[in-house]
Amino acid sequence: MLIRQLTETMINQIAAGEVIERPASVVKELVENALDAGASRIEIATAGGGLTLLRVTDDGCGIAADELPLAVARHCTSKLGDDINDIRSLGFRGEALPSIGSVARLALRSRTADGDGGAEILVEAGRVSPVRPVAANRGTTVEVRDLFFATPARLKFMRNERAEAAAISETVKRIAVAFPSVRFTLSGTDRTALDLSATEEDGTFIRRIGQVLGRDFTENSIPIEAEREGVQLFGHVSIPSYSRGNALQQYAYVNGRPIRDKLIAGAIRGAYMDALPRDRHAVAVLFLSLDPALVDVNVHPSKADVRFRDPGLVRGLIVGAIREALSRQGLRSATTGAAAMLEAFRAAAAPRPNGSHHAGWSAVTSPSRPLDAGFAEGVQTMFDTGAGISGDTRAGTAELPAEALRAPLGVARAQVHQNYIVAQTEDSLIIVDQHAAHERLVYESLKQAIHSRPLPSQMLLLPEIVDLPEEDAERIAAHAEFFRRFGLGLERFGPGAIAVRETPAMLGKTDAAELVRDLADEIAEDDTANSLKERIDRIAATMACHGSVRSGRRLQAEEMNALLRQMEATPGSGTCNHGRPTYIELKLADIERLFGRR
Numbered sequence: 001m002l003i004r005q006l007t008e009t010m011i012n013q014i015a016a017g018e019v020i021e022r023p024a025s026v027v028k029e030l031v032e033n034a035l036d037a038g039a040s041r042i043e044i045a046t047a048g049g050g051l052t053l054l055r056v057t058d059d060g061c062g063i064a065a066d067e068l069p070l071a072v073a074r075h076c077t078s079k080l081g082d083d084i085n086d087i088r089s090l091g092f093r094g095e096a097l098p099s100i101g102s103v104a105r106l107a108l109r110s111r112t113a114d115g116d117g118g119a120e121i122l123v124e125a126g127r128v129s130p131v132r133p134v135a136a137n138r139g140t141t142v143e144v145r146d147l148f149f150a151t152p153a154r155l156k157f158m159r160n161e162r163a164e165a166a167a168i169s170e171t172v173k174r175i176a177v178a179f180p181s182v183r184f185t186l187s188g189t190d191r192t193a194l195d196l197s198a199t200e201e202d203g204t205f206i207r208r209i210g211q212v213l214g215r216d217f218t219e220n221s222i223p224i225e226a227e228r229e230g231v232q233l234f235g236h237v238s239i240p241s242y243s244r245g246n247a248l249q250q251y252a253y254v255n256g257r258p259i260r261d262k263l264i265a266g267a268i269r270g271a272y273m274d275a276l277p278r279d280r281h282a283v284a285v286l287f288l289s290l291d292p293a294l295v296d297v298n299v300h301p302s303k304a305d306v307r308f309r310d311p312g313l314v315r316g317l318i319v320g321a322i323r324e325a326l327s328r329q330g331l332r333s334a335t336t337g338a339a340a341m342l343e344a345f346r347a348a349a350a351p352r353p354n355g356s357h358h359a360g361w362s363a364v365t366s367p368s369r370p371l372d373a374g375f376a377e378g379v380q381t382m383f384d385t386g387a388g389i390s391g392d393t394r395a396g397t398a399e400l401p402a403e404a405l406r407a408p409l410g411v412a413r414a415q416v417h418q419n420y421i422v423a424q425t426e427d428s429l430i431i432v433d434q435h436a437a438h439e440r441l442v443y444e445s446l447k448q449a450i451h452s453r454p455l456p457s458q459m460l461l462l463p464e465i466v467d468l469p470e471e472d473a474e475r476i477a478a479h480a481e482f483f484r485r486f487g488l489g490l491e492r493f494g495p496g497a498i499a500v501r502e503t504p505a506m507l508g509k510t511d512a513a514e515l516v517r518d519l520a521d522e523i524a525e526d527d528t529a530n531s532l533k534e535r536i537d538r539i540a541a542t543m544a545c546h547g548s549v550r551s552g553r554r555l556q557a558e559e560m561n562a563l564l565r566q567m568e569a570t571p572g573s574g575t576c577n578h579g580r581p582t583y584i585e586l587k588l589a590d591i592e593r594l595f596g597r598r
C-alpha cells in the first residue's frame with residue numbers, strides 16, 4: 001500500500017465533517033468569532049435554511065488585509081496564548097474558517113479601525129484567492145454560499161429548509177442569552193425576523209432571557225445563586241407549575257460558552273425530582289463560571305462538550321441551589337394559581353378574544369368554570385356552630401382566633417366538594433387541594449424517615465456475581481459504604497467482578513446485575529451515584545400516593561387545621577409530587593376587585 005500525505009483541502013474537509021455539521025454550526029462559529037472580536041452588534045442573514053446563503057456581519061475589531069490569508073488557513077488563530085489550559089475566548093482551534101472554506105464558497109471581508117480600507121479574500125472548495133481591496137465598514141462580514149456543494153454526501157443529510165432555519169434561530173438565541181449587551185438580528189426570506197436589542201447589563205440577564213424565552217418564563221421563574229469552592233452559579237429556573245414536555249429549554253453556559261452537558265441536564269432533573277413528574281422538564285438558564293483550568297472545553301471540535309475537573313462539586317452546586325430556590329418559592333406557586341383563577345373568573349364575565357397566555361403549558365391549574373350552583377350545594381359546613389360560611393356572614397371574623405388567622409394558611413372554614421379545604425387568613429381566602437397536600441406531606445415524611453437511618457436490605461440466598469470492566473468494578477467498590485446505607489450490600493469479587501449479597505428491601509425483587517451496571521455508568525459519567533436514592537424516592541412517592549387521604553374523605557375541623565399547620569411546617573409542600581400547586585391563595589383585595597368593589 002502506498003501511504004500518501006492528504007492534501008490541505010482534504011484535511012480541512014475532514015475537519016469540517018466534525019465542526020460543520022449543518023448550517024447552524026456555521027452560524028455558531030461565525031457568531032463566536034464576532035463575539036471574540038468584541039462586536040456590539042451582529043447581523044445574521046440567511047436564505048434557503050442557510051444552505052444557499054449565510055451572512056454574518058459584525059462591528060468588531062476587524063482583520064488587517066495582510067492577515068486575511070492566515071485567518072482562512074488551518075490552525076491559525078489570534079486567540080490562544082501559550083497555555084491550552086487557559087482558554088478565555090469562544091474560539092481557539094483555528095479551524096472554523098478553513099473548514100467552511102473547504103466545503104462552501106466563502107467570502108471574508110473586513111476592515112480594522114486603523115487600516116486604510118477594507119479587503120476581501122475568497123475561498124471556494126478550498127481554493128484561496130489573492131486578497132483584494134474592497135469598500136467595507138469597520139468590522140467583518142463573512143458570507144457563505146452553497147454550503148456543502150463540495151461535499152455532496154453531507155448535503156444529502158440536510159433536513160428541509162425550515163428545519164435548518166429553525167436550528168439557526170435556536171443557535172443564535174442560545175448564544176445571545178449569554179451576551180445581553182450585544183444586539184443580534186436575524187433575517188431572511190426563509191424565516192420570521194428576530195431582533196434582540198441590547199439590554200442593559202444588570203448582572204441578572206433577565207431582560208435578555210425574557211427576549212429569548214418569553215415573558216411567561218421570566219414571570220414563572222425564580223433566580224438562583226450559589227458558590228462553592230470557587231465555582232459560581234447563577235441563573236433562573238422555572239417554578240414547578242411551569243414545565244415542558246422536553247428539555248430543549250434548558251440553557252447552560254460555562255464561562256459564557258453555551259454547552260450541552262449530560263451532567264448539567266442530570267443535575268436539573270435531580271433537583272426537580274420531587275417537584276415534577278418524570279415526563280415533564282424544567283425550563284432553566286444556568287451560568288457557571290470557574291477558573292478555565294478547572295474545565296476542559298477541548299473535548300470535541302464543536303466545543304459544546306465540557307469536562308469538569310470536579311463533576312460532583314458542579315452537580316451538588318446545581319442541585320443544592322435549585323432545591324433551595326424551589327423551597328423558597330413554595331408560596332409563589334399558590335399566587336400564580338390564584339392569578340390564573342382570577343383570570344378565569346374575569347373571562348367568564350367578559351370573554352376575551354385572545355384567551356389565556358398559559359395555553360400550551362401544563363399545570364397552572366385554573367378552574368374550567370366559574371362559581372356555579374354545584375359549588376354551593378357541595379359546601380359542607382364544618383363548624384360546631386353548624387353555620388360554616390353563612391355563619392361567618394353573621395358572626396364576622398371576630399370569633400376566630402386572631403393568632404390562627406395570622407398563620408400563612410389561616411383557619412379552616414369548610415370542606416367543599418369533598419376535597420377542597422376553604423380557609424381564611426387575615427386578608428385572603430385559601431383553597432387547599434386536600435389530596436394533593438396530604439400526598440406531599442406523606443411523601444416528605446416518608447423520605448425523611450427513609451434517609452435518616454440505613455435502609456433495610458434483603459439478603460440474597462446466593463450472592464450474585466456481576467462481571468464488569470475492571471474500572472467499573474473499582475468505582476463500584478469505592479462506593480460500597482454509600483450503597484450500604486441504601487440497603488445495597490456488595491463487595492469486590494476478584495478482578496472485574498462484584499458480589500452482590502443484599503439488595504434494598506424497598507425495591508422488592510431486583511435485577512442486581514442491571515442495578516450495579518447502571519450505577520457504574522452513572523459514577524463513570526459524573527462521579528455520583530444518585531440514581532439509587534432516586535429509585536428509592538420514587539417508590540416513596542408511589543407509597544405516598546397510596547397512603548394519602550383520597551379526595552372524598554370528610555375531614556373534621558381539627559383534622560383540616562392540623563393539615564394546614566403541617567403544610568406550613570413542611571418545606572416544599574406548596575406543590576404536589578406532580579408539580580401542581582397544593583393550594584391557591586386569593587387576596588381579599590382581588591376578590592373585592594372581582595365584585596367591582598375597588
Ligand code: ADP
Nearest residue numbers: 033037071077078091092093094095096097140
Ligand atoms: P478561531 O476562532 O478558533 O481562532 P477561526 O477559523 O474561527 O479560528 O478564525 C481564525 C482567525 O480569524 C481568528 O483567530 C481571528 O483572528 C480571525 N477572525 C475570524 N473571524 C473574525 C471576526 N469576525 N472578526 C475579527 N477577526 C476574526
Ligand code: MG
Nearest residue numbers: 029033091096
Ligand atoms: Mg472561531
